[in-house]
Amino acid sequence: MSLSGKVALVTGAAQGLGKAFSEALLKRGAKVCLADVQSPLGEATTTEFQQEYGKDRALFVKCDVSSVSELQTTFTKLLSEYGQLDIMINNAGIMDEHNPARMVDINLTGVIMGTNMAVDVMSKEKGGQGGIIINVASTAGITPRAFFTPAYTGTKFGVAGFTRSWSYNPYVKKMGLRFACLCPAFTATDILNPMGTLYPVDAEKITQMIGINEIPAVVAGFIQLVEDEQCNGAVMTITAQEGIQFYKKPLALSKM
Numbered sequence: 463m464s465l466s467g468k469v470a471l472v473t474g475a476a477q478g479l480g481k482a483f484s485e486a487l488l489k490r491g492a493k494v495c496l497a498d499v500q501s502p503l504g505e506a507t508t509t510e511f512q513q514e515y516g517k518d519r520a521l522f523v524k525c526d527v528s529s530v531s532e533l534q535t536t537f538t539k540l541l542s543e544y545g546q547l548d549i550m551i552n553n554a555g556i557m558d559e560h561n562p563a564r565m566v567d568i569n570l571t572g573v574i575m576g577t578n579m580a581v582d583v584m585s586k587e588k589g590g591q592g593g594i595i596i597n598v599a600s601t602a603g604i605t606p607r608a609f610f611t612p613a614y615t616g617t618k619f620g621v622a623g624f625t626r627s628w629s630y631n632p633y634v635k636k637m638g639l640r641f642a643c644l645c646p647a648f649t650a651t652d653i654l655n656p657m658g659t660l661y662p663v664d665a666e667k668i669t670q671m672i673g674i675n676e677i678p679a680v681v682a683g684f685i686q687l688v689e690d691e692q693c694n695g696a697v698m699t700i701t702a703q704e705g706i707q708f709y710k711k712p713l714a715l716s717k718m
């Protein structure tokens with residue numbers, strides 16, 4: 463899939479992985495709407511990208527993905543600016559075991575609402591041009607290995623199950639849509655800062671055991687998913703030890 467002229471919406475784009483995904487899309491010729499709850503930082507990131515890639519190529523919308531109305535407003539602003547949506551990246555997420563309800567609202571409900579709104583805009587059956595929806599889960603979403611973070615793990619299992627369920631939908635071909643789930647293991651971003659606040663965690667030991675991805679390694683997997691026209695149903699894991707791997711392939715739709 464050539465990204466030149468395509469339009470993307472990336473949630474949680476002010477910093478970390480969302481910022482890096484946005485820049486990778488911009489570098490390949492896409493226009494990007496950066497949505498984030500952090501207003502000054504999101505605006506600063508967008509200004510940085512506008513200076514590098516052109517003023518009309520990046521747009522910031524302040525959006526809390528746990529709010530249906532803020533998500534709707536984001537889609538409205540994106541469509542009025544760029545007229546189309548081809549790539550939806552539901553990336554915004556938090557780690558806060560002390561506030562599991564808020565974490566479910568952002569990590570799971572935000573992804574569900576963002577996906578469903580994107581389907582309405584992108585589906586060929588509803589006047590869109592098709593495209594790809596990537597939901598960011600975690601390796602914690604396919605194996606309950608992150609035993610210090612049970613609620614976070616629950617939200618990411620939800621994201622992986624939700625995304626895979628969409629990819630099995632027999633109408634995806636007609637809709638012209640692809641769904642994929644990106645599951646990084648620990649990656650060097652600010653989300654790791656609370657490590658050890660709920661239970662004492664030896665960060666050094668964990669780093670030695672599991673390793674920590676650098677952001678570019680995760681971006682490489684992300685771009686592979688965006689560009690691969692055959693990737694519907696992919697659940698991609700990225701770990702420091704084993705790099706990119708695929709967890710499950712979707713059922714053959716012809717057998718349904």
Ligand SMILES: NC(=O)c1ccc[n+]([C@@H]2O[C@H](COP(=O)([O-])OP(=O)(O)OC[C@H]3O[C@@H](n4cnc5c(N)ncnc54)[C@H](O)[C@@H]3O)[C@@H](O)[C@H]2O)c1
Nearest residue numbers: 474477478479499526527554555600646648649651652653
């Ligand atoms: N870094 C890791 O180790 C790791 C591993 C696996 C999965 N992930 C997932 O990757 C995604 C990105 O995380 P990151 O590592 O870049 O962390 P990060 O904390 O650097 O970035 C998260 C971004 O999401 C935004 N955000 C938080 N709540 C929001 C809300 N309600 N609405 C809109 N935006 C919101 C933040 O402002 C921030 O810009 C998350 O879903 C996270 O769970 C991260």
Ligand SMILES: CCCCC[C@H](O)/C=C/C=C\C/C=C\C/C=C\CCCC(=O)O
Nearest residue numbers: 557600602607608609610647648654657
């Ligand atoms: C191997 C799990 C990788 C999950 C990464 C996850 O998406 C991001 C987590 C963000 C913060 C982590 C904070 C605390 C975790 C503490 C320990 C985890 C122990 C890992 C394990 O159980 O193997």
